[in-house]
Amino acid sequence: MVIDDEPPAIPHRKLAPGKLVIASHNEGKVREIRALLAPYGIEPVSAGSLGLPEPEETGTSFTANAELKARAAADLSGFVALADDSGLCVDALRGDPGIYSARWAGEAKDFAFAMRLVNQHVEEAGPDAGRDAHFVCALSLCWPDGHVETFEGRVDGTLVWPPRGDKGFGYDPMFQPLGHQQTFGEMEADAKHGMSHRADAFRKLVAAVF
Numbered sequence: 001m002v003i004d005d006e007p008p009a010i011p012h013r014k015l016a017p018g019k020l021v022i023a024s025h026n027e028g029k030v031r032e033i034r035a036l037l038a039p040y041g042i043e044p045v046s047a048g049s050l051g052l053p054e055p056e057e058t059g060t061s062f063t064a065n066a067e068l069k070a071r072a073a074a075d076l077s078g079f080v081a082l083a084d085d086s087g088l089c090v091d092a093l094r095g096d097p098g099i100y101s102a103r104w105a106g107e108a109k110d111f112a113f114a115m116r117l118v119n120q121h122v123e124e125a126g127p128d129a130g131r132d133a134h135f136v137c138a139l140s141l142c143w144p145d146g147h148v149e150t151f152e153g154r155v156d157g158t159l160v161w162p163p164r165g166d167k168g169f170g171y172d173p174m175f176q177p178l179g180h181q182q183t184f185g186e187m188e189a190d191a192k193h194g195m196s197h198r199a200d201a202f203r204k205l206v207a208a209v210f
């Protein structure tokens with residue numbers, strides 16, 4: 001018997017030119033998503049500039065949180081919304097901080113503190129646990145009628161200490177992608193876009209909806 005295990009082709013909805021809300025309140029992300037969208041004839045407006053609230057991230061996965069943020073922004077704005085839920089997953093910490101990556105930086109969004117915390121836990125886990133980590137990014141597009149499509153990307157790397165560079169945001173200064181000598185904090189934006197979890201998810205989005 002021949003078993004056909006090819007997944008059925010998913011009919012994606014195409015994205016028409018026009019306004020699109022970037023459903024994020026993180027300036028670093030908004031900057032990166034704007035750059036990724038630049039070649040595609042979309043007019044991005046940020047959630048902040050529309051005065052949209054920051055929804056509570058009650059999901060238990062990157063995908064669930066990305067969908068919830070995209071849906072909230074599409075409902076309130078009436079435009080297609082693109083949300084990003086992402087985070088740093090550390091092997092020695094069994095995937096933490098993961099979906100809690102923003103929350104580890106506290107109310108003050110203090111990533112110098114969050115990076116120290118991550119490094120401290122990794123050192124406590126001992127040398128055998130290693131310093132492998134990866135970033136994950138789920139990008140969700142939600143149309144005003146509720147249709148949602150989500151794409152996930154990933155980049156593998158190593159955690160360095162002390163942190164290096166001030167070009168990126170969040171945990172970038174302590175993350176060195178596999179096969180590279182610079183951290184994401186030291187790289188120019190274009191170099192990060194060549195390999196990041198966000199760019200990986202975005203490539204899948206482009207293939208599906210443009």
Ligand SMILES: O=c1nc[nH]c2c1ncn2[C@H]1C[C@H](O)[C@@H](COP(=O)(O)OP(=O)(O)OP(=O)(O)O)O1
Nearest residue numbers: 024025026084085086087088101102169170171172
């Ligand atoms: O490329 C990255 N380079 C460094 N750090 C990163 C990256 N990507 C995600 N991260 C970390 C920091 C961020 O704060 C958290 C995501 O948390 P997450 O809830 O998805 O975003 P957020 O609260 O900062 O903004 P928002 O929810 O309004 O989009 O993971």
Ligand SMILES: [Mg+2]
Nearest residue numbers: 026057085102
């Ligand atoms: Mg958030």
